[in-house]
Amino acid sequence: MKRLGIVYHPDYLLHVPPFEHPESPERLQAVMERLEKAKLLEKTAQITPEFADEGDVLAVHDRKYLDQLEKACRRGDMTLDAGDTYLCRHSYNISLLSAGGAIAGAKAVAEGSLDRVFCAIRPPGHHASRDVGMGFCLLNNVAVAAKYLQARFDVGKILIVDWDVHHGNGTQSVFLEDPSVFFFSVHEHPTFIYPGTGRRWEIGKGKGEGATLNAPMAPGSGDDEYRVVFDQVLTPAVERFRPEFVLVSAGFDAHADDPLADIRLSYEGYRYMTRAVIGLAERFCGGKLVSVLEGGYEISSLTNCIEIHVREMLEE
Amino acid sequence: MFVARRMQKNPVTMSPATSLYEAQEMMRARRILQIPVTSEDGRLVGILSDRDIRGTVLPVGMIPGFTAEEAEKFLKNTPVERVMTRKVITATLTDTLEDAIGLLLNYKINSLPVVDDENRVVGIISRTNVLEAFIEVTGMGVVSSRLDVVVPDKPGALAQLVGIISSFQVNITSVLTTGHLESGAMTNFLRIATLNVGPIRKAIEEAGFELLDPSKFLSR
Numbered sequence: 001m002k003r004l005g006i007v008y009h010p011d012y013l014l015h016v017p018p019f020e021h022p023e024s025p026e027r028l029q030a031v032m033e034r035l036e037k038a039k040l041l042e043k044t045a046q047i048t049p050e051f052a053d054e055g056d057v058l059a060v061h062d063r064k065y066l067d068q069l070e071k072a073c074r075r076g077d078m079t080l081d082a083g084d085t086y087l088c089r090h091s092y093n094i095s096l097l098s099a100g101g102a103i104a105g106a107k108a109v110a111e112g113s114l115d116r117v118f119c120a121i122r123p124p125g126h127h128a129s130r131d132v133g134m135g136f137c138l139l140n141n142v143a144v145a146a147k148y149l150q151a152r153f154d155v156g157k158i159l160i161v162d163w164d165v166h167h168g169n170g171t172q173s174v175f176l177e178d179p180s181v182f183f184f185s186v187h188e189h190p191t192f193i194y195p196g197t198g199r200r201w202e203i204g205k206g207k208g209e210g211a212t213l214n215a216p217m218a219p220g221s222g223d224d225e226y227r228v229v230f231d232q233v234l235t236p237a238v239e240r241f242r243p244e245f246v247l248v249s250a251g252f253d254a255h256a257d258d259p260l261a262d263i264r265l266s267y268e269g270y271r272y273m274t275r276a277v278i279g280l281a282e283r284f285c286g287g288k289l290v291s292v293l294e295g296g297y298e299i300s301s302l303t304n305c306i307e308i309h310v311r312e313m314l315e316e
Numbered sequence: 317m318f319v320a321r322r323m324q325k326n327p328v329t330m331s332p333a334t335s336l337y338e339a340q341e342m343m344r345a346r347r348i349l350q351i352p353v354t355s356e357d358g359r360l361v362g363i364l365s366d367r368d369i370r371g372t373v374l375p376v377g378m379i380p381g382f383t384a385e386e387a388e389k390f391l392k393n394t395p396v397e398r399v400m401t402r403k404v405i406t407a408t409l410t411d412t413l414e415d416a417i418g419l420l421l422n423y424k425i426n427s428l429p430v431v432d433d434e435n436r437v438v439g440i441i442s443r444t445n446v447l448e449a450f451i452e453v454t455g456m457g458v459v460s461s462r463l464d465v466v467v468p469d470k471p472g473a474l475a476q477l478v479g480i481i482s483s484f485q486v487n488i489t490s491v492l493t494t495g496h497l498e499s500g501a502m503t504n505f506l507r508i509a510t511l512n513v514g515p516i517r518k519a520i521e522e523a524g525f526e527l528l529d530p531s532k533f534l535s536r
């Protein structure tokens with residue numbers, strides 16, 4: 001059995017939508033209830049995160065954006081700009097706690113006190129770029145964790161695998177010109193779904209050319225198509241890149257039952273992807289793996305997927 | 317939309333006396349395939365394409381004794397006016413983008429010089445510029461989701477659809493409409509500025525419209 005950590009904080013439920021919205025506190029509540037009921041909490045270490053240090057967040061986001069976000073929450077704005085990314089009075093603080101959750105997970109694994117960590121955090125992060133939040137995301141949790149590992153633990157090369165059904169456009173933009181972070185995103189084809197980026201010719205820029213890899217999937221794709229991508233596209237790329245740490249932007253909205261997309265992964269598909277990233281972490285990174293929750297909006301498939309994801313990482 | 321909005325302004329031009337060698341170098345340096353030829357007062361007198369040059373010089377090695385040096389000498393000594401196309405298909409400033417597309421397609425050419433009333437070259441519009449315009453029309457690259465909706469081919473159908481979307485306070489970033497597979501129906505392709513398409517999809521279906529399942533079209 002692996003030493004697995006679960007990052008969670010009850011205050012994650014304080015980021016509350018002012019209108020009906022799929023990214024709700026109930027998602028995380030249901031996830032934690034499931035982990036408890038499945039007796040997975042007792043087999044894992046509970047990590048209670050703290051707010052991310054401003055310095056660690058500023059490694060990814062602009063000061064101006066943070067100020068803007070904080071002010072908007074204090075003013076009582078309901079959304080960021082005109083979009084569907086909602087805010088409440090606590091949202092700024094909870095987004096710092098969410099980024100802090102990804103940091104806490106990264107820290108525990110980097111220090112060696114745990115083998116792997118799953119971060120049950122919200123709001124999600126992978127659509128947030130340096131100077132703008134969007135797509136339900138305020139701060140880019142996984143990007144903050146990657147920069148934190150490089151700054152505080154001297155980790156060189158990091159692999160980020162983003163299997164949320166939407167393209168991780170925020171994460172891609174943060175590391176587009178950075179050769180030290182390999183960003184891989186597999187998602188529904190951008191012609192059919194938000195945010196409309198992540199085409200196969202988006203491969204990074206300047207020094208970062210070749211360190212971004214996108215696998216757009218036709219609507220209706222499922223386990224078989226994803227398996228081919230993991231085995232024949234991701235694995236050879238990782239063999240060339242040789243990362244020292246693996247971070248996962250784990251969205252569970254690619255499951256067939258999720259209403260926001262047209263990808264038809266089954267539970268076995270999620271099991272396969274989890275085993276694939278574990279395998280890559282074992283081969284190249286001494287097993288160092290941190291998975292960070294992104295999307296997933298249909299409660300039943302979300303909780304089932306996460307139970308499988310966590311069990312696979314635990315290796316009971 | 318008039319061609320002026322999409323053309324490249326101040327395009328490279330050259331005089332009829334320019335050598336083919338120079339013209340070839342200009343094309344290589346600027347990665348272009350055609351150069352309009354103008355008289356001293358800027359009036360269009362012809363156009364030279366890379367194909368015109370290739371048609372003039374046989375590949376080195378085809379004729380015994382015709383060396384690379386000789387080919388270069390020939391190109392340096394031949395002015396473009398000897399091989400350029402004199403009857404140029406052009407667009408005018410009052411032509412629209414549709415006119416330009418029609419001309420490019422009908423004459424199977426890559427680009428059109430755009431001329432003013434005095435036949436002076438003021439721009440050039442290429443197939444690439446048309447593709448760029450098309451990309452903008454599709455809304456590609458703008459952060460948004462897409463909905464493909466089949467609507468009956470009758471007045472008010474699109475308005476009803478737009479009404480549903482606007483009731484969710486969501487912005488529409490682009491709309492494309494084409495005929496559907498069967499007659500009497502149209503397909504509307506809308507890009508909308510939200511990730512949260514679930515409730516909107518549901519409302520559209522409840523209003524009696526058919527949402528296209530893109531995966532069904534993969535095998536057609």
Ligand SMILES: [Zn+2]
Nearest residue numbers: 164165166295
């Ligand atoms: Zn997502």
